[in-house]
Amino acid sequence: MSLLDRMLAVDRRWIFLLVAAAVTVPLFLELEQKIEVTQESRGVADALRALPAGSRVIMACDYDPGTAAEVQPMAITFLKYCLSHQLRVIIMGLWPQGPMQADLALRDALRDPAVAALNPQYGVDYVNLGFQSGNEVVIQRMGSDIPAVFPRDSRGRPIGEFPIMENVRNFGAVAYVFNISAGYPGTVEWIQFAGDRFHAPVGSGTTAVSAPLYYTYFPRQVTGVLGGMKGAAEFEALTGFPGKGSRFMLSQSFAHVVVILFIVLGNIAFFLSRRRKRRAEGAA
Amino acid sequence: MSVNLGVWVGALLTLGILSFLYRDNPVYKVCEAIFIGVSAGYWFVSLFWQNIQPKLYLNLRGAVETLASGGGIDSRWLYLIAGVLGVMMLMRLLPKAGWIARWPLAFIVGTTAGLYLITYLQSNAINQIHDTLVPLVGRGEGRFLFIALPFHVDWAALLVFIGTVSGLVYFFFSVEHTRLAGKTARLGIFFLMITFGASFGYTVMSRMSLLIGRMDFLVGDWLGLVH
Amino acid sequence: MVPLFLTAFVGTIFVIQFFVPHRPFSSMQGLLTDWVQIIVAFAIWLGALNLMRVSAESVSKREKGWPYAVIIIASFLLMAVIGFFFSGGTRFQDPGTPFDWMYQNVYNPLSATMFAMLAFYVASASYRAFRARNREATLLLLAGFLVMLGRVPVGDQITAFLPDGYRLSNLADLIMNIPNKAGQRAIMIGIALGIVSTSLRLILGIERSHLGGEA
Numbered sequence: 147m148s149l150l151d152r153m154l155a156v157d158r159r160w161i162f163l164l165v166a167a168a169v170t171v172p173l174f175l176e177l178e179q180k181i182e183v184t185q186e187s188r189g190v191a192d193a194l195r196a197l198p199a200g201s202r203v204i205m206a207c208d209y210d211p212g213t214a215a216e217v218q219p220m221a222i223t224f225l226k227y228c229l230s231h232q233l234r235v236i237i238m239g240l241w242p243q244g245p246m247q248a249d250l251a252l253r254d255a256l257r258d259p260a261v262a263a264l265n266p267q268y269g270v271d272y273v274n275l276g277f278q279s280g281n282e283v284v285i286q287r288m289g290s291d292i293p294a295v296f297p298r299d300s301r302g303r304p305i306g307e308f309p310i311m312e313n314v315r316n317f318g319a320v321a322y323v324f325n326i327s328a329g330y331p332g333t334v335e336w337i338q339f340a341g342d343r344f345h346a347p348v349g350s351g352t353t354a355v356s357a358p359l360y361y362t363y364f365p366r367q368v369t370g371v372l373g374g375m376k377g378a379a380e381f382e383a384l385t386g387f388p389g390k391g392s393r394f395m396l397s398q399s400f401a402h403v404v405v406i407l408f409i410v411l412g413n414i415a416f417f418l419s420r421r422r423k424r425r426a427e428g429a430a
Numbered sequence: 431m432s433v434n435l436g437v438w439v440g441a442l443l444t445l446g447i448l449s450f451l452y453r454d455n456p457v458y459k460v461c462e463a464i465f466i467g468v469s470a471g472y473w474f475v476s477l478f479w480q481n482i483q484p485k486l487y488l489n490l491r492g493a494v495e496t497l498a499s500g501g502g503i504d505s506r507w508l509y510l511i512a513g514v515l516g517v518m519m520l521m522r523l524l525p526k527a528g529w530i531a532r533w534p535l536a537f538i539v540g541t542t543a544g545l546y547l548i549t550y551l552q553s554n555a556i557n558q559i560h561d562t563l564v565p566l567v568g569r570g571e572g573r574f575l576f577i578a579l580p581f582h583v584d585w586a587a588l589l590v591f592i593g594t595v596s597g598l599v600y601f602f603f604s605v606e607h608t609r610l611a612g613k614t615a616r617l618g619i620f621f622l623m624i625t626f627g628a629s630f631g632y633t634v635m636s637r638m639s640l641l642i643g644r645m646d647f648l649v650g651d652w653l654g655l656v657h
Numbered sequence: 658m659v660p661l662f663l664t665a666f667v668g669t670i671f672v673i674q675f676f677v678p679h680r681p682f683s684s685m686q687g688l689l690t691d692w693v694q695i696i697v698a699f700a701i702w703l704g705a706l707n708l709m710r711v712s713a714e715s716v717s718k719r720e721k722g723w724p725y726a727v728i729i730i731a732s733f734l735l736m737a738v739i740g741f742f743f744s745g746g747t748r749f750q751d752p753g754t755p756f757d758w759m760y761q762n763v764y765n766p767l768s769a770t771m772f773a774m775l776a777f778y779v780a781s782a783s784y785r786a787f788r789a790r791n792r793e794a795t796l797l798l799l800a801g802f803l804v805m806l807g808r809v810p811v812g813d814q815i816t817a818f819l820p821d822g823y824r825l826s827n828l829a830d831l832i833m834n835i836p837n838k839a840g841q842r843a844i845m846i847g848i849a850l851g852i853v854s855t856s857l858r859l860i861l862g863i864e865r866s867h868l869g870g871e872a
Contacts, residue, residue, distance in 0.1 A: 215643020
């Protein structure tokens with residue numbers, strides 16, 4: 147078998163092994179990577195910086211563990227920034243796993259020294275309202291009556307008990323909505339209902355798969371878009387809270403280079419094989 | 431290496447799923463079955479405690495208590511209709527009574543249709559057309575090569591405008607793609623190919639990020655080789 | 658007839674409420690929203706229960722792979738029992754509950770790994786199937802390359818010799834903000850118009866496929 151034939155017939159398990167190595171080996175290297183920040187990510191950071199202390203922000207967690215590797219760093223950084231700058235966070239979700247993922251992010255965020263110094267309290271500085279089924283219908287209803295949609299928090303306690311929810315009737319009481327999204331329902335629905343219908347400023351942290359679509363909404367319908375793990379790394383760089391997003395950029399770089407090499411090699415093998423076939427047909 | 435039972439369970443389940451990469455095997459199938467069952471159970475429990483219990487049960491209980499205490503019939507009794515519609519939805523499980531699920535389904539479809547009719551028109555059509563056209567030209571002075579213009583032209587916005595229109599022409603199949611329409615559609619294809627290429631790039635980024643997360647869990651949280 | 662009427666009535670209320678956000682439409686919309694939330698919850702319950710029904714059938718008929726159906730049912734029941742009876746009721750998500758433990762150590766790793774597997778298949782498919790057969794495919798590939806390299810730090814490291822503003826990350830930005838935006842917008846507008854027309858057809862009763870073709 148010639149080298150060309152072997153290249154075309156390679157067992158895909160060798161490809162899997164190379165991908166695993168490309169992704170894992172950089173985790174052991176401590177090479178700092180310079181993160182170039184895009185205007186879309188800057189949009190989210192700038193919107194948050196413009197909020198006065200004490201403002202309420204909604205953190206809508208619409209993702210699950212399957213996509214957490216990409217967007218969980220954004221959630222952690224967002225919470226660290228808000229809680230260290232006295233922005234009060236109302237967590238909720240249109241996916242049942244979202245608020246639970248937010249709880250995990252909170253545990254991380256509360257350990258940060260800048261956050262711990264302010265000693266944020268549940269019900270005063272942040273609250274988790276949990277999940278509600280109904281997708282965009284929930285957002286629509288929040289536009290007129292948030293307490294009717296979320297009469298209790300994720301632990302079943304009436305929201306009237308919490309100072310953070312005092313006088314919160316609708317989106318008018320909220321300064322910013324940050325949606326962390328992995329699909330439907332997600333950023334599109336928040337833009338359509340909270341943003342365009344009820345004029346709440348909306349920012350998006352999303353998986354990289356969806357990010358190209360959200361460029362069409364930027365900057366008028368969405369203040370900023372954090373796309374994938376790179377977006378998380380940019381957000382960490384902008385807010386000064388380094389985390390997993392930045393740490394994994396080296397692995398991300400290696401992985402992309404490996405995929406590009408695979409495509410190039412595959413095409414070289416394909417074109418050489420095609421030329422060989424044509425020559426053989428010509429000779430025949 | 432971690433001594434936490436939960437981390438070990440997570441690591442073994444992760445390796446079980448990854449074993450499929452070598453070949454399909456019973457370990458993978460067991461892990462997949464556990465995932466399916468636990469997923470369904472998770473949703474089942476979450477929906478009960480966060481939706482059905484507070485919105486249906488507590489409202490109806492309140493209505494019954496009010497009636498029992500002589501307070502009369504209050505508006506919370508209307509939730510009984512939602513409960514009945516919900517149970518009708520479950521009738522889909524019974525082959526002979528499955529047709530009754532069309533009523534609650536019609537309810538959901540009507541809601542979605544009513545909402546989408548306005549919001550998609552507003553957000554995804556009109557606002558997008560606005561954002562394509564409005565940035566094209568602005569007040570102030572502009573320039574095209576060496577020619578001064580009495581207005582400012584955003585050349586990037588112009589390219590977006592051309593790309594959007596040509597892309598729309600490509601998708602407009604009521605007109606034959608010949609002559610001007612054909613050339614415009616051809617230009618649209620080029621814009622769309624770049625769009626799909628960008629989407630492909632971002633998709634690769636997304637999938638690799640998920641793998642990085644898993645590998646970090648295995649070598650970091652489980653084996654403790656990375657901190 | 659009743660489902661058709663329900664679709665038309667509910668759809669119309671939601672359309673009118675958009676323009677007339679006052680009583681009685683606001684209160685009707687509020688009530689209908691709560692009802693929809695409850696019905697959607699039951700719809701998802703239907704999915705879970707149907708899975709159990711199909712798995713139980715597979716076990717009773719001893720179909721191929723029936724032991725795995727037993728595992729599906731057992732896992733479901735374990736999660737349900739833990740969530741309903743052993744995790745503090747409405748506080749089932751609190752840190753430290755058995756439900757939370759199952760979520761973090763069973764559901765979380767399984768879900769994450771299932772999706773992580775896609776990375777391997779994307780790489781394998783890229784090697785075996787992604788061919789620059791014609792101009793369009795080549796353009797797609799090039800755009801993909803530039804975005805993939807431009808969105809990671811290595812892209813700027815490769816083009817560090819170029820002045821600021823002319824590196825791969827800047828090129829990737831240009832691609833995302835001009836041709837990508839244009840193409841996505843064209844697709845988005847087309848889909849939006851399709852959705853609007855389908856929604857209108859549903860409300861007017863012209864489209865009946867959601868009812869199985871019968872009223």
